[in-house]
Every structure is written in C-alpha cells, then in structure tokens.
Amino acid sequence: MRVLEKAPAKINLSLDVLGKRADGYHEVRMVMTSIDLADRVECEDLPEDTISIRTSAPYVPEDERNFAYQAAKCIKETYGIHRGVEISIKKNIPVSAGLAGGSTDAAATIRALNRLWNIGMTYQDMLEIAAKIGSDVAFCVKGGTALATGRGEQIAPLPSLPPCWVILVKPAVSVSTAQIYKDLDSQPAKHPNVDEMIKAIEREDFQGICHLLGNTLEAVTMKKVADIAKIKAHMKGIGAEGILMSGSGPTVFALTQHESRMQRLMNGMKGYCSQVFAVRLCKPFALLSEYE
Ligand code: ATP
Numbered sequence: 001m002r003v004l005e006k007a008p009a010k011i012n013l014s015l016d017v018l019g020k021r022a023d024g025y026h027e028v029r030m031v032m033t034s035i036d037l038a039d040r041v042e043c044e045d046l047p048e049d050t051i052s053i054r055t056s057a058p059y060v061p062e063d064e065r066n067f068a069y070q071a072a073k074c075i076k077e078t079y080g081i082h083r084g085v086e087i088s089i090k091k092n093i094p095v096s097a098g099l100a101g102g103s104t105d106a107a108a109t110i111r112a113l114n115r116l117w118n119i120g121m122t123y124q125d126m127l128e129i130a131a132k133i134g135s136d137v138a139f140c141v142k143g144g145t146a147l148a149t150g151r152g153e154q155i156a157p158l159p160s161l162p163p164c165w166v167i168l169v170k171p172a173v174s175v176s177t178a179q180i181y182k183d184l185d186s187q188p189a190k191h192p193n194v195d196e197m198i199k200a201i202e203r204e205d206f207q208g209i210c211h212l213l214g215n216t217l218e219a220v221t222m223k224k225v226a227d228i229a230k231i232k233a234h235m236k237g238i239g240a241e242g243i244l245m246s247g248s249g250p251t252v253f254a255l256t257q258h259e260s261r262m263q264r265l266m267n268g269m270k271g272y273c274s275q276v277f278a279v280r281l282c283k284p285f286a287l288l289s290e291y292e
Contacts, residue, residue, distance in 0.1 A: 003116045007039040007089075007108035008143055008282045009099035010136070011166065011246040011253050014197040015215040017181075017189060025135070025151040026181055029194045031158065031201070032136075034143035034282035035166050039093050039101065041068065041108035043116050046084030051076075057091035060102075067106035070133050075113050078129065083117060094275055096174035098247030100136040107140030111285065123287055127155065136247075144284025147198060158198060161281055162206045165262040167240070167254045170275035171227040180248040184220045191216060210242025210255055221249035228252055231272060238268045 018027040053062040093101035114121045130137035135152030145158040192214020200208030240254030
C-alpha cells in the first residue's frame with residue numbers, strides 16, 4: 001500500500017527569542033502560518049523491516065540524518081512496529097531557507113505512517129513524536145496558523161489570516177539555523193510584539209499584521225547575508241504591504257492582498273533572484289483522529 005501526504009512550508013509572522021535555557025535550547029515565542037509551497041511525501045510498504053529514503057533534491061541526506069527517517073524510526077520504536085517503509089520526498093521547498101522544509105517532511109511522515117500502519121495516533125501522540133525530531137516539527141503536524149512556545153514544541157492554534165498572497169524570495173545562499181542562534185547569543189536582541197500580532201490576527205486586521213511583522217533573528221542573519229536588506233528595500237519600493245525574513249533565513253517574504261501587486265513583485269524580484277514564488281496560505285490539516 002502507498003500513502004501520500006502534502007508537506008507545506010511555513011513562514012514566521014513574529015519570531016521572538018526570549019533567551020537560552022539550561023538545556024541549551026532557546027526559549028521562543030513564534031507566530032507561524034503554513035503556506036502553499038509544499039513538498040510531497042509518499043510512504044510505501046516494503047517487504048523487509050527497513051526504512052529507505054529517496055529525495056528529489058541534491059544535498060538532502062537519504063539516511064538517518066533525514067528528519068523523515070528519524071520520524072519513521074521514532075514511530076517504529078514507540079509503537080513496536082516491525083514493518084518496512086520507503087519514503088519518497090519530492091522537494092519543492094528550498095533547503096536551509098528558514099521555511100521548515102525538513103520539519104514539514106517529518107510531520108508529513110508522521111501523518112502518513114499513522115494512516116499506512118493504522119496506528120490510531122491522536123494529535124497529542126503525534127506532537128510527542130514531533131517534539132523528539134526538531135523544534136518546528138510540532139507546528140507542521142497540523143499547520144494552519146498557531147503560536148509556538150517553549151522551544152517551539154508547544155502549539156496553540158490561532159484563527160486563519162485574512163486571504164493574501166505570500167511572495168517568497170530566496171537568496172542564493174543557505175544559512176545554518178544553529179549558527180544564527182549562536183551569533184544571536186553574542187549581540188543585543190530586538191524583540192517583536194508577539195501579543196499585538198496575535199490580537200491583529202484575531203481581529204482579522206491585515207494592515208495591522210503587516211505592520212507588526214518582526215523577527216529577532218533577522219538582524220543577525222542580515223549581517224551575514226547582505227542580499228536580505230537589498231531584497232527588502234526592493235520589495236518595499238514595489239509596494240508590498242509587509243516584508244520580513246522567515247525563521248533563521250535567508251528567505252524574505254512579502255504579503256499583499258492585491259493580485260496586481262503580487263504580479264509586480266514576482267516580475268520585479270525575478271530579476272534579482274532565481275528562486276521566487278507567489279503562493280497562498282494553507283488551512284490546518286484535519287487529522288484522522290478528529291473524525292472519530
Ligand atoms: P527551519 O526553518 O525549521 O530552521 P530550514 O528551512 O532553515 O529549517 P531545512 O530545509 O529544514 O532548513 O534544512 C535544514 C537541514 O536539515 C539541512 O541541512 C538538511 O541537510 C537537513 N535535512 C534533513 N532532512 C531534510 C529534509 N527532509 N528536507 C530538507 N532538509 C533536510
């Protein structure tokens with residue numbers, strides 16, 4: 001049997017880092033939303049008890065370093081499953097881009113294996129597996145719009161954003177999330193107003209959302225990637241309503257509710273960077289356990 005899951009990327013509308021914890025992780029408060037730029041994760045039964053990974057992108061590991069592999073291994077161990085699976089990942093999300101590409105593949109694997117192996121996991125069960133793989137995986141299990149706290153593994157759902165276009169521009173460099181957090185520790189941090197962002201989302205205030213976009217990591221990554229400031233300035237000149245770097249970067253996104261502005265941003269930014277996308281937002285997944 002074969003099961004297919006869509007694995008959408010995320011952007012951070014607000015990302016605050018509160019400090020470093022005793023366990024080495026950073027305490028964060030992040031408002032995240034899923035976007036319709038997605039990988040495709042396919043899980044198929046294998047006759048022998050192994051986990052095999054295939055990906056369509058170079059430089060993405062096809063062994064135990066792949067987050068999808070780690071999710072499958074964790075599920076097998078937790079539920080005592082002795083079955084084999086081949087996980088094929090069609091990568092559409094740029095890698096090491098601040099869009100949670102690896103994390104969403106792991107979350108899609110959790111949803112897919114729950115169906116393929118008929119495990120009957122609840123949302124809570126899935127979150128427990130997710131937390132063991134990486135900080136952004138928990139959000140990606142259900143997606144939609146949510147506040148993530150702790151080290152990112154505690155999820156509180158928020159209402160969907162007003163409809164809009166998300167224009168993504170990925171400079172031709174990749175950054176290491178771990179290195180950006182390390183750099184942050186040695187410089188003063190700027191904190192976005194996460195609570196006001198939540199209020200703007202709750203009152204469906206698109207202009208307020210655009211105005212409140214903020215990311216503690218942006219200034220850190222900007223020091224390493226000069227293109228970020230140039231991309232932001234160019235997008236502002238074209239008339240984007242809100243502009244921010246996502247996650248640890250270097251992808252920059254712009255929000256607009258106007259199709260004509262989206263077109264202008266796409267055309268304008270294609271001359272700057274080869275990886276430019278215009279996508280819509282994604283609704284949260286309805287998980288199997290929620291139908292029961
Ligand atoms: P985040 O926004 O969660 O910090 P990111 O978008 O910056 O993540 P990813 O695309 O998840 O970064 O890639 C980070 C690293 O994870 C890469 O170096 C890659 O080798 C590794 N990786 C493991 N599994 C995957 C996967 N399924 N897809 C992409 N990268 C993966």
